Amino acid sequence: MTTTSDTYNFDPTAPADSRRSGGITGWASRYVDERTGISYVVREFGRKIFPDHWSFMLGEVALYSFVVILITGTFLTFFFQASMAEVTYDGSYGPLKGLEMSAAMQSTLHISFEIRGGLLIRQVHHWAALLFVASTMLHMLRIFFTGAFRKPRELNWVIGFVLWILAMAEGFTGYSLPDDLLSGNGLRIIAGMVEGIPFIGSWILWLLFGGEFPGTAIVGRLYTLHILLLPAAVLAFIALHLVFVVTHKHTQYAGPGRTNENVIGVPVLPVFAAKAGGFFFVVFGLLMLMGAFFTINPIWVYGPYDPSPVSAGTQPDWYIGFADGALRLMPGWLGGPGGVPMEFVLFNTTYSLNILIPIVVLGLFIVAVMLYPFLEAWVTGDKREHHIADRPRNMPSRTAIGAAGVAFYTVLFFGASSDLIATHFKVSIESMITILQFMLVLGPVLAFFVTKRICLALQKKDRQIVLHGTESGRIVRLPGGEYIEVHEPVDEYERWKLVAFNDYEPLMLRPNAAGRIPVTERARAAISRLFFEDRIEPVTSTELEVARHH
């Protein structure tokens, strides 16, 4: 068996002339090292091993699309005017000629119709932003379903979670900058939600917009957030995120030779650098193709913001859909008009539950996403480090909880498009909303149980394969006339992938030193039962022996 050796070839006792060799590259690296000590970094990271799997690519896509956003965004700042000063449009786009609009809208149209390559870069910027949020979320799902958030990576999960929130904030602030009709309505909705917050809502709205909605300040303020504060925060958190990736070393999937104490893969220099660097250009290139061929956010169709007109079928950018869906699915009157109103007046002040409940539910949902690793760690009580990523089936309850979360998010997401779905499938918009309201409650429950059963069934299948091999499709007639299908045993490398997983048993309640069972332990035991009551154990060598002699 061969492995690359990672010995460091620098020998301080070697003759001086050999250290002076290396031509211009050698001279340059010596020059830098003698002034920075950077050779230490090269020694530590140059041959660092990265494991390879397609699912590890999702985080990379997020990183690279963010780089694309920075590059294209910088170009856009040279032309965009973040001002709500009123101007009369006199550009190339005929239908809007002579219309009053803000300088922000005008400069966005100018970028789109008069700057060569401007529309291209604007569209690449928008597509990259959509991809940034999408790949961030897929990356989170990968981490979740493979348990890559377990100790020692819980804090990195939280950092990644913050990046998700920042990505949505970046997206929304950027979406609002052109000051077109659609984004203006998006801001109107945000303003309406802010207004509904008890005690401080009207003041927050006033401070945010510099007066009544829409005012003349918001675009400038969002611009400051969009190009200064938020990107700085995203960069800082990405840096932190990657420092942790280096500190923890990447997880790997169970496989022959891979253990909890090693990482098997390719070294940074040269293979990983070439692959990852190449992949950046692929991501950039594909985004460029999309910018060249697919229109995104055609603000000239929507026109400038005006509080009065609006068109049917308005949609936010996709990642805000779940929040908009929550607003749509919350009924104003429980049990229909004439039922219980979701707004009440107390001491002559108004409380809007139809706004507050969606805000609170969304808040709880994302906090639950953030805290899940700590919940699981508490339930299992496992304090060991975990560097082998799980196959989702091997942790059925976690996978089922994830599926429930995905179902919940998905229903909210489709909630934002309820009218389009209704017209597409020729259902009334009222019944579509009602269907989605039921699905929002039932969907996650259903997803939980179905997913859990599927995981357990897959685990059973794995056991079958390990114990009795795979079906070969070859039917053999035995001398006695009996027909059997020949099963082919899996080799030990394949087998290891199927048996290499952790399993947990439900927590047994035992009295503590004081002879009591605290209520927290009771809760933990109850959740532990929900998690681990139904479980499939990995095949042991004893079982395998028995099966062989069978």
Place this chain on the structure above:
Amino acid sequence: MANDTNLPGHDGPSDSLVPVSTADPGTAVERSDALRNPGLPPHRLRVTDTDPKKAKTAERVIVALFYVSLVGSIFAMAAYFAFPIKPNDLGSVRLNNVFVGIGLSFALLAIGVAAIHWSKVLMDDHEGIDIRHPVKGDPKTQARAVEIFRQADRESGFNRRVLIRNGMIAAFAALPFPAIFLFRDLGPSAGTPAEAFSHTMWKAGTRLTKDPTGDPIRASDVTIGSVFHVIPEGLNDTEDVLEEKGKAAVLLMRLEPGDLHVSPEKRTWNYDGIVAYSKICTHVGCPVALYEQETHHLLCPCHQSQFDITREAAVIFGPAVRPLPQLPITVDSEGYLVARSDFHEPVGPSFWERRGDYNV
């Protein structure tokens, strides 16, 4: 399983998934008869490792790709000039977009594909192995860190000189508040936001005019079944057009007077079946712009709230709770529609300071 001794980080029973360590495994099951890690499978050679011809072909492909990228860059620059944007010609915008985009796409994609191909078929692909170490510092480092904190505490007296410490905490606690105060002037210089939200441009005698032209509307122009988007007269001449429009926008429609269910206190608010309702949704403020003529229902396209005009814009579906506020109207001496007064309640979304007694 002879070869598992070759694996660094792979000695003794630690080929299980998690190392045998002092860390508490919680409710994890640890089995003595678990199957053992078979170790790395033998390395498989690629076709480019065994066949120099194939390696040569791969090399040529990679070189070619880098030159494709170069050509792409040149193409993009050429397209920049070859497909200029001509004033008032949208077709030229499209051509410029597509051709510059194609050039840049090739320039980028070819580099990417070349680098990845290079790494996959020509670069050494032997498995590398790194050994993991526990993330926490070793006991000595941990002990030293604790000692440093203790020493700092001793030398500063941080926990001994309690008065100093508490004074410092109090000072830090007060420090953020001036910063918050500095933001106060973002708010209105006089009055409260709630007061501003509670009034619109409409006054007794303000003519109802068409949006966006500002032409006044005669009652006789409003035929049964028709609907008008309305703004107050003089709106377009104000300083803050959008802010005022965001509160004052109104929908005007005429129904058969018999179809209207009018409550006694609002008897005078319509004019011969002509009614005017705020266009700003009472949910989160989108314009309720979609009117279904046959049912007399208004639909908000943002969140699907529906209001029944025959029953004073009561909510019949969706997340809104309150009816759309009605603007009392009449006609002036010249037959134009005018407002009788401002709305009797704040329009648009609810806010905390909104009272409960507007319609009582």
